[in-house]
Amino acid sequence: MGSPILEVDRITKSIGQRNVIAECSFALEKGKIYGFIGPNGAGKTTMMRMMTGLIRPTSGHIRIDSFDVQTRRVQALSKVGAIIESPVFFEYMTGRQVLRNLSRLHPDITSAEREPHIERLLHTVGLSGRGDDRVKAYSLGMKQRLGIAQSLLGSPELLLLDEPSNGLDPMGMRELRDLIVRLRDSANYAFFISSHLLDELQQMCDELIIIREGSVLWKGPTEQLVANGQRLEDAFMELMYS
Numbered sequence: 001m002g003s004p005i006l007e008v009d010r011i012t013k014s015i016g017q018r019n020v021i022a023e024c025s026f027a028l029e030k031g032k033i034y035g036f037i038g039p040n041g042a043g044k045t046t047m048m049r050m051m052t053g054l055i056r057p058t059s060g061h062i063r064i065d066s067f068d069v070q071t072r073r074v075q076a077l078s079k080v081g082a083i084i085e086s087p088v089f090f091e092y093m094t095g096r097q098v099l100r101n102l103s104r105l106h107p108d109i110t111s112a113e114r115e116p117h118i119e120r121l122l123h124t125v126g127l128s129g130r131g132d133d134r135v136k137a138y139s140l141g142m143k144q145r146l147g148i149a150q151s152l153l154g155s156p157e158l159l160l161l162d163e164p165s166n167g168l169d170p171m172g173m174r175e176l177r178d179l180i181v182r183l184r185d186s187a188n189y190a191f192f193i194s195s196h197l198l199d200e201l202q203q204m205c206d207e208l209i210i211i212r213e214g215s216v217l218w219k220g221p222t223e224q225l226v227a228n229g230q231r232l233e234d235a236f237m238e239l240m241y242s
């Protein structure tokens with residue numbers, strides 16, 4: 001494996017007397033889609049909040065492109081785009097206005113680059129014809145894709161998505177899946193996606209990281225866990241009860 005874009009190195013998070021995350025380690029490479037799976041309360045959101053610097057680990061290190069999220073925060077987080085809770089937008093704005101406003105948080109985007117960058121992002125996520133419509137007229141799938149465009153504003157190398165397909169209809173799920181696979185293939189992004197929708201993950205993930213009660217239970221290539229023709233849901237259940 002080349003040098004990882006993200007490294008979780010023996011991370012523990014204690015809340016009160018409890019280790020919500022206990023000595024977790026894994027690494028993510030560019031150009032791959034990782035599924036992050038575990039039952040309710042396993043610690044997925046807690047881990048993703050530490051990966052994006054929203055909360056501090058009790059011990060261990062998270063490095064993004066070799067920068068420690070705690071001590072080299074700005075450099076580390078400049079490589080990451082994330083949707084941790086559903087993206088929240090001012091619904092009276094148009095998609096383009098939303099991106100324009102948020103782009104001002106990225107000092108690297110010059111005013112000359114701003115509009116072409118936004119136009120490219122709208123095109124990338126399939127919203128170029130709808131950029132001047134108000135967000136309140138968007139379907140949930142369009143809002144999720146606008147969220148992806150938002151997370152791409154700073155030209156990251158890694159995208160963290162927490163339950164991105166929740167609430168989407170089958171067409172919305174498929175559009176989101178196609179977009180994620182296309183971005184992996186065209187721009188070599190790494191994706192780290194937490195979801196309970198195992199059929200969705202099975203269709204797009206190169207690798208899986210499975211946690212239970214705060215510990216990594218299994219990690220590796222999807223095809224290593226799921227034999228030909230088997231459903232990830234069945235393999236997951238077998239693991240949970242093993």
Ligand SMILES: Nc1ncnc2c1ncn2[C@@H]1O[C@H](COP(=O)(O)OP(=O)(O)OP(=O)(O)O)[C@@H](O)[C@H]1O
Binds near residue numbers: 038
């Ligand atoms: N601020 C907090 N205070 C107390 N307990 C917490 C806090 N945050 C998380 N927990 C506990 O940590 C555990 C892991 O929670 P977390 O939300 O990370 O799980 P999850 O895998 O994301 O679950 P879900 O699939 O339901 O979203 C749970 O038992 C939760 O109750």
